[in-house]
Amino acid sequence: MSPTPASRRKASSHLPSPSVAAVPLTASTSPMPPALALYQQIKDHISRKIQDGSWPPGHRLPSEHELVAQFGISRMTVNRALRELTEQGRVVRVAGVGSFVAEEKPQSTLLQIANLASEIRQRGHDYRCEVLVVERISASLEVAAALDLRLGDSVFHSLCVHLEDGVPVQLEDRYVNPRVVPDFGAQDFSLQQPSEYLVRNVPFDQVEHVVDAVLPTAEQAERLAMVPTQPCLLLTRRTWTRGVPVTVVRCLHPASRYRLGSRFRADGNPVFG
Amino acid sequence: MSPTPASRRKASSHLPSPSVAAVPLTASTSPMPPALALYQQIKDHISRKIQDGSWPPGHRLPSEHELVAQFGISRMTVNRALRELTEQGRVVRVAGVGSFVAEEKPQSTLLQIANLASEIRQRGHDYRCEVLVVERISASLEVAAALDLRLGDSVFHSLCVHLEDGVPVQLEDRYVNPRVVPDFGAQDFSLQQPSEYLVRNVPFDQVEHVVDAVLPTAEQAERLAMVPTQPCLLLTRRTWTRGVPVTVVRCLHPASRYRLGSRFRADGNPVFG
DNA sequence: AAGTGGTCTAGACCACCGC
DNA sequence: CGGTGGTCTAGACCACTTC
Numbered sequence: 001m002s003p004t005p006a007s008r009r010k011a012s013s014h015l016p017s018p019s020v021a022a023v024p025l026t027a028s029t030s031p032m033p034p035a036l037a038l039y040q041q042i043k044d045h046i047s048r049k050i051q052d053g054s055w056p057p058g059h060r061l062p063s064e065h066e067l068v069a070q071f072g073i074s075r076m077t078v079n080r081a082l083r084e085l086t087e088q089g090r091v092v093r094v095a096g097v098g099s100f101v102a103e104e105k106p107q108s109t110l111l112q113i114a115n116l117a118s119e120i121r122q123r124g125h126d127y128r129c130e131v132l133v134v135e136r137i138s139a140s141l142e143v144a145a146a147l148d149l150r151l152g153d154s155v156f157h158s159l160c161v162h163l164e165d166g167v168p169v170q171l172e173d174r175y176v177n178p179r180v181v182p183d184f185g186a187q188d189f190s191l192q193q194p195s196e197y198l199v200r201n202v203p204f205d206q207v208e209h210v211v212d213a214v215l216p217t218a219e220q221a222e223r224l225a226m227v228p229t230q231p232c233l234l235l236t237r238r239t240w241t242r243g244v245p246v247t248v249v250r251c252l253h254p255a256s257r258y259r260l261g262s263r264f265r266a267d268g269n270p271v272f273g
Numbered sequence: 274m275s276p277t278p279a280s281r282r283k284a285s286s287h288l289p290s291p292s293v294a295a296v297p298l299t300a301s302t303s304p305m306p307p308a309l310a311l312y313q314q315i316k317d318h319i320s321r322k323i324q325d326g327s328w329p330p331g332h333r334l335p336s337e338h339e340l341v342a343q344f345g346i347s348r349m350t351v352n353r354a355l356r357e358l359t360e361q362g363r364v365v366r367v368a369g370v371g372s373f374v375a376e377e378k379p380q381s382t383l384l385q386i387a388n389l390a391s392e393i394r395q396r397g398h399d400y401r402c403e404v405l406v407v408e409r410i411s412a413s414l415e416v417a418a419a420l421d422l423r424l425g426d427s428v429f430h431s432l433c434v435h436l437e438d439g440v441p442v443q444l445e446d447r448y449v450n451p452r453v454v455p456d457f458g459a460q461d462f463s464l465q466q467p468s469e470y471l472v473r474n475v476p477f478d479q480v481e482h483v484v485d486a487v488l489p490t491a492e493q494a495e496r497l498a499m500v501p502t503q504p505c506l507l508l509t510r511r512t513w514t515r516g517v518p519v520t521v522v523r524c525l526h527p528a529s530r531y532r533l534g535s536r537f538r539a540d541g542n543p544v545f546g
Numbered sequence: 547a548a549g550t551g552g553t554c555t556a557g558a559c560c561a562c563c564g565c
Numbered sequence: 566c567g568g569t570g571g572t573c574t575a576g577a578c579c580a581c582t583t584c
Contacts, residue, residue, distance in 0.1 A: 037553065038553080039553080039554090074554060093569090093571095094569085095561070096568075096570065098569065111384040211533040212532050213486035213504040231486040232504075255487060259483050260482075262482060310572065312573090337550075347573060366551065368551040369551065369583075370582060370583080
């Protein structure tokens with residue numbers, strides 16, 4: 001077909017540039033109703049070239065100006081397509097030089113870590129949290145290192161068990177920097193558990209996650225109502241506000257009752273349904 | 274508006290109103306950047322309102338039109354700021370209705386799963402892969418289910434050990450759908466290991482990850498040169514092309530030699546350095 | 547009908563790169 | 566110098582929701 005892409009939309013004054021209308025933007029297999037956005041069609045076109053090997057890594061793509069001419073669309077539209085491809089790591093752009101197919105598939109993919117309580121409730125199960133300990137103690141070497149404090153400095157400590165339908169699924173061992181959250185110890189955690197309190201009152205701007213596999217100690221196993229020979233997933237999370245450590249929490253999950261998982265599309269978006 | 278169209282960019286002095294002044298939030302850490310883009314200033318302005326609680330979750334933000342009037346900038350610029358905030362999950366927009374502060378953002382955070390070989394090389398260590406098995410076998414019930422095949426259907430199977438400085442860090446147990454990758458069995462995996470071959474030749478459009486903690490079997494422990502009483506991280510990955518399962522791979526890591534980890538900013542971008 | 551966001555245009559200025 | 570990308574404008578049409 002040759003309907004110039006820009007022609008489908010407006011009855012306004014300009015004429016769609018009669019240029020070489022090389023590529024029909026509304027492709028053959030495309031049904032008509034969704035009528036994909038132009039920038040999306042450009043993204044798809046370029047993605048296809050990259051994925052089928054026509055444009056190998058390092059290959060220079062057409063400049064914005066060339067794409068404008070080729071497709072008969074405006075530069076803003078081309079720019080948006082290229083910008084989003086850059087954000088997705090498929091394209092590398094250098095001002096004053098050009099745009100290039102990114103080297104090395106960013107083989108790194110993402111794993112989504114959901115909120116435990118919502119996850120449980122979303123399954124239609126009962127969620128409950130038992131707060132076992134809230135205290136103020138002296139920082140061990142490890143805790144001091146994690147929170148950028150000195151050995152022996154005072155820190156808040158809380159210990160909770162999270163239960164799904166009455167079965168323990170997480171033992172949450174948390175340390176909180178009192179310089180950032182001085183009121184942590186004065187909270188009523190029967191109304192709002194420690195993590196909820198922090199999420200609502202101490203916004204963070206950085207998060208670090210580490211996932212380990214470990215065997216629980218005898219005490220941990222007892223609190224999780226499991227045998228100590230079964231492995232656990234250990235999710236350690238640290239958060240910062242303006243560069244200052246806020247809290248470090250070690251979430252211990254019996255592997256038989258919990259797994260991390262998520263499904264993503266190649267564009268980095270989660271899959272629903 | 275009729276003030277100078279593009280004349281004032283450099284000044285950047287024009288974030289609006291008298292009421293809100295620049296906050297020392299970035300004062301110390303910011304290396305005095307060269308005049309932030311307008312859309313970025315709008316993003317920052319809105320982010321600040323959200324983060325300091327002025328605009329709680331569910332709060333309706335000013336419409337694009339209002340922001341245009343308030344800041345004296347064009348709608349495209351406002352639109353870009355709001356679009357990017359939406360992509361980052363801080364704002365929810367509904368056409369015909371309005372823009373709202375997203376509910377509960379820390380609902381889910383992301384964990385980045387990097388490419389093992391690059392990760393090892395980036396540490397300055399030696400990376401090597403030993404291909405132990407490449408064969409064509411009958412699908413077990415589990416494999417058939419994972420690849421959407423029938424019990425007993427023919428599938429490719431490969432088994433590799435990945436080593437960091439000669440020490441096994443991953444046992445890769447892979448099954449490949451021959452309907453999608455018929456040539457898998459004919460490859461020379463001494464030049465290009467299975468995962469490299471697949472990444473380069475069979476682009477996927479969906480990925481699923483599941484992380485477990487397990488104890489290795491005696492055979493697995495032997496191949497990983499570890500004791501079978503130590504736990505392992507098990508990363509199971511499935512990929513699809515156009516809805517058809519391509520491969521399922523189970524990556525077993527001795528927990529003592531490997532952990533998953535990553536650090537993100539609140540805006541969802543990884544932290545470097 | 548009025549308001550909202552989603553998209554697009556045809557220009558424009560700028561900083562930067564390589565020649 | 567011309568080419569490149571990064572940004573911005575002042576309009577516009579559309580589909581949609583709400584009143």
